[in-house]
Structure formats: structure tokens, C-alpha cells
Amino acid sequence: MYPLLKKYLSGDISITDEQFNAACNVFHLKTTKRNEVLVESGDISRYMYFVNKGCLRIFLLNTDGKESTRFLVPEGRFGTSFPSFILQEPSLAYVQSVGPSELLMINYDDFRRLTDFLPGWEKAYRNNLEQDYIDSIKRIESLITTSATERYALLMKDNSDLIKMLPTKIIADYLGISRETLSRLKKRV
Amino acid sequence: MYPLLKKYLSGDISITDEQFNAACNVFHLKTTKRNEVLVESGDISRYMYFVNKGCLRIFLLNTDGKESTRFLVPEGRFGTSFPSFILQEPSLAYVQSVGPSELLMINYDDFRRLTDFLPGWEKAYRNNLEQDYIDSIKRIESLITTSATERYALLMKDNSDLIKMLPTKIIADYLGISRETLSRLKKRV
DNA sequence: TTAATTTGGTGACAAATGTCACTTATGGCT
DNA sequence: AGCCATAAGTGACATTTGTCACCAAATTAA
Numbered sequence: 386m387y388p389l390l391k392k393y394l395s396g397d398i399s400i401t402d403e404q405f406n407a408a409c410n411v412f413h414l415k416t417t418k419r420n421e422v423l424v425e426s427g428d429i430s431r432y433m434y435f436v437n438k439g440c441l442r443i444f445l446l447n448t449d450g451k452e453s454t455r456f457l458v459p460e461g462r463f464g465t466s467f468p469s470f471i472l473q474e475p476s477l478a479y480v481q482s483v484g485p486s487e488l489l490m491i492n493y494d495d496f497r498r499l500t501d502f503l504p505g506w507e508k509a510y511r512n513n514l515e516q517d518y519i520d521s522i523k524r525i526e527s528l529i530t531t532s533a534t535e536r537y538a539l540l541m542k543d544n545s546d547l548i549k550m551l552p553t554k555i556i557a558d559y560l561g562i563s564r565e566t567l568s569r570l571k572k573r574v
Numbered sequence: 575m576y577p578l579l580k581k582y583l584s585g586d587i588s589i590t591d592e593q594f595n596a597a598c599n600v601f602h603l604k605t606t607k608r609n610e611v612l613v614e615s616g617d618i619s620r621y622m623y624f625v626n627k628g629c630l631r632i633f634l635l636n637t638d639g640k641e642s643t644r645f646l647v648p649e650g651r652f653g654t655s656f657p658s659f660i661l662q663e664p665s666l667a668y669v670q671s672v673g674p675s676e677l678l679m680i681n682y683d684d685f686r687r688l689t690d691f692l693p694g695w696e697k698a699y700r701n702n703l704e705q706d707y708i709d710s711i712k713r714i715e716s717l718i719t720t721s722a723t724e725r726y727a728l729l730m731k732d733n734s735d736l737i738k739m740l741p742t743k744i745i746a747d748y749l750g751i752s753r754e755t756l757s758r759l760k761k762r763v
Numbered sequence: 764t765t766a767a768t769t770t771g772g773t774g775a776c777a778a779a780t781g782t783c784a785c786t787t788a789t790g791g792c793t
Numbered sequence: 794a795g796c797c798a799t800a801a802g803t804g805a806c807a808t809t810t811g812t813c814a815c816c817a818a819a820t821t822a823a
Contacts, residue, residue, distance in 0.1 A: 752782080754782080755779085755781070
């Protein structure tokens with residue numbers, strides 16, 4: 386069961402089925418519908434979600450009703466409103482499944498205790514954090530150094546699968562531009 | 575010596591002078607001049623720098639010669655070209671000290687081994703990573719959700735000390751806008 | 764299947780920001 | 794102290810992007 390999760394939790398070293406099963410006890414399966422909201426803005430994000438199938442979206446809603454996508458979490462990765470989950474304080478962002486999804490959720494205390502079951506987790510978690518941080522640095526760089534056109538071209542090159550499966554409006558607010566602007570970029574590029 | 579570093583390395587638990595001294599052996603003091611470049615784009619960033627005095631700046635240089643500041647590292651924090659250091663691959667960014675600074679540098683292998691000397695480091699490092707990641711998420715949010723005017727107002731509120739000590743052009747490319755635009759914002763806000 | 768809703772595209776115009784050229788002010792260095 | 798290089802400010806104009814209104818296409822839900 387859940388080979389993606391097992392791979393993710395193992396890190397460098399392989400873990401036994403017993404160890405993995407013990408860890409699995411603290412994960413709960415949640416099946417979501419399209420556009421289902423898992424965390425509302427203002428809630429404390431109590432769970433970390435592993436995307437076994439589907440895709441999560443973390444987004445902000447400003448006072449004018451405009452949405453901005455902070456992150457997209459593809460299959461095989463953990464995601465949640467990270468600042469809220471880690472600090473256990475109210476979330477600015479919403480967490481939503483963009484399509485019908487299969488999530489494995491784990492609460493804060495269990496997440497912090499994962500290391501008790503899983504010998505490789507301490508290091509694997511640190512590596513994942515480092516990689517997520519690096520990804521976010523690259524996102525910052527693209528936002529401060531490139532125009533919308535370049536950002537779209539880059540996303541198309543690196544994440545063409547995301548572009549294919551997600552509606553334009555989500556891609557647009559992930560890039561930090563309006564739907565209309567993206568619509569026009571598509572013609573030019 | 576170096577109370578700021580000791581505090582940072584300790585994390586939650588206090589460490590003894592002996593433990594700290596052992597750790598100190600792998601740090602080397604470097605005194606830099608204003609605008610001194612520590613890592614060139616294309617180099618592998620071999621050191622993590624602890625800012626004991628002064629301020630570091632991590633910036634990108636595009637083909638037109640325009641600079642963009644990815645991060646500013648204040649006193650009492652670690653900084654380097656993080657993706658390059660962690661992955662030990664060539665850096666896109668430059669690392670520079672904005673004023674005369676006092677840095678404590680540690681090479682990659684020693685950094686990875688810090689945990690051998692310091693009982694609290696594993697956890698402290700993870701906490702710092704989480705916090706740095708959260709900070710970068712907030713930066714992404716401000717870049718995708720707010721206008722230049724709002725970003726400047728927010729920076730002035732949260733980091734007025736940085737604004738005071740750094741030249742306008744650095745603040746401008748940290749915000750991802752041109753010097754001229756920032757100049758005009760200052761009058762309006 | 765159909766009706767309703769959502770999404771995507773486009774024109775016209777507005778607003779924000781960038782670019783260039785130039786002047787003034789500042790601050791580092793000898 | 795004084796010179797020089799760098800930084801900051803500003804006007805005019807170009808470019809990019811956003812906003813609004815509207816229609817077409819696609820997708821969802823009944």
C-alpha cells in the first residue's frame with residue numbers, strides 16, 4: 386500500500402514493512418472532491434497532507450476576491466499551509482484539492498513524532514525541507530528577475546504537465562498575473 | 575567570543591563552552607570590505623557564512639547588467655548562495671558584503687558534521703530551515719499578491735532598519751522594481 | 764441531454780512600472 | 794578637506810500589465 390508514501394518516508398535508507406506499517410497508522414486516508422477546501426483562511430492548519438493522487442493548491446484570497454496561488458503540490462509530495470502548520474497559528478491561505486484527490490493526512494503531533502518510528506526520517510525531512518526551500522528561492526528569483534512572458538515560458542519548459550492539467554486562471558495567479566494577460570501571452574509565445 | 579553564534583548554534587538547549595569551542599574550530603573569521611564579493615556567479619558556494627557584524631547580500635546579475643537582490647542576511651544569521659551550497663553545484667547568484675563585515679565561515683563538510691559536536695544542532699538547524707522557508711513563502715506571497723507600493727510600505731513597517739542602512743538601489747531590486755519607481759513611491763507614501 | 768456555470772479569449776482603455784537622459788546630492792577615499 | 798565616483802531624484806515617454814465588458818467554448822451538474 387502507498388508505495389509513493391513509502392518512498393518519500395524512507396529517504397536514503399530503506400525501511401522495513403513493519404516500520405512503514407507503524408508509520409501508516411498515524412496517516413488517515415481522505416478522498417476529496419474537485420475544489421474541496423481542506424483548510425480555510427483563519428483556521429489553524431492541523432494536518433500535513435501527502436498527495437497520493439491528484440493535486441493540492443495553496444492559495445490566498447485578497448479583499449477584492451482575487452485569488453493568488455502560493456503553491457501547487459503534485460502527486461508524491463507533502464503539502465499544507467506550511468507557516469500555519471509549522472507554527473500552529475491561523476493560516477492566511479486556503480488549502481484546496483484542484484481535482485478529486487486521494488490524500489494521506491497526518492496531524493501535527495504525529496508529524497513531529499514520525500522520527501520515532503522511522504530511522505531515516507530525520508534526515509529525509511531535512512533534505513525535503515532543503516529542497517522545498519531551494520524551490521521557493523527559485524520561485525522568488527523568477528518573480529524578481531523576469532517578466533510575465535519569461536515566467537510563463539519557463540513554467541512551460543519545466544512544468545508543462547502542470548500547465549496541461551490545470552485551468553489557465555490557476556496558472557495565471559501562480560505566475561502573479563491576470564488571466565487576460567496570460568491569455569495574450571499564450572498567443573505570443 | 576561570538577555570543578551571537580553561540581546563541582544560534584545552541585538552539586533550545588544550552589551548550590557548554592567546551593562544546594562551543596570545539597565547534598568554533600571549524601569556523602574561520604573573515605573580515606570583508608564594503609562591496610567585497612565572496613562568491614561569484616558560476617562558482618560553487620563552498621562556505622556558509624555567519625554574519626557576526628554587518629550584512630550580506632545575495633544577488634543575481636542578468637545579461638543586461640541589472641542586479642536583483644535575492645536575499646539580505648542581517649547580523650546573527652547564516653547566509654550563502656543556498657542552492658549552490660546545499661547541492662554543491664555552480665551558483666547563479668553572487669554573495670557580497672554590503673558594508674565592512676565580520677563573517678564566520680564554515681565549509682560544506684564541516685557544516686554537515688556540526689551535529690557531531692553539538693547536541694542541539696540537528697534540531698536547531700531544522701528549525702532554522704523551517705523559519706527560512708516560511709520567510710521565503712511570505713516573500714513569494716508579497717510578490718504575487720501586492721503592488722510595488724504595498725510591498726514597499728510593508729517592508730518599511732517590518733524592516734525599517736534595513737531600509738535605513740541600505741542604499742535605495744538595493745532596496746529597489748530586493749522589491750523587484752526599478753530605482754526610479756522606488757524613488758517615486760517614497761514621495762507618495 | 765440540456766441548462767447552468769465556469770472558463771477562455773479579445774478589444775478598448777486605464778494604471779502601473781520601466782527606460783532613458785539628465786541633474787543634484789551624497790559619501791567614500793586619497 | 795576636497796575630488797571623484799556612486800547614488801538618488803525627476804521629467805518625458807514607452808511598454809507592460811491590469812481592468813472592464815462582452816462573447817464563445819467547454820465543462821459540470823441536474
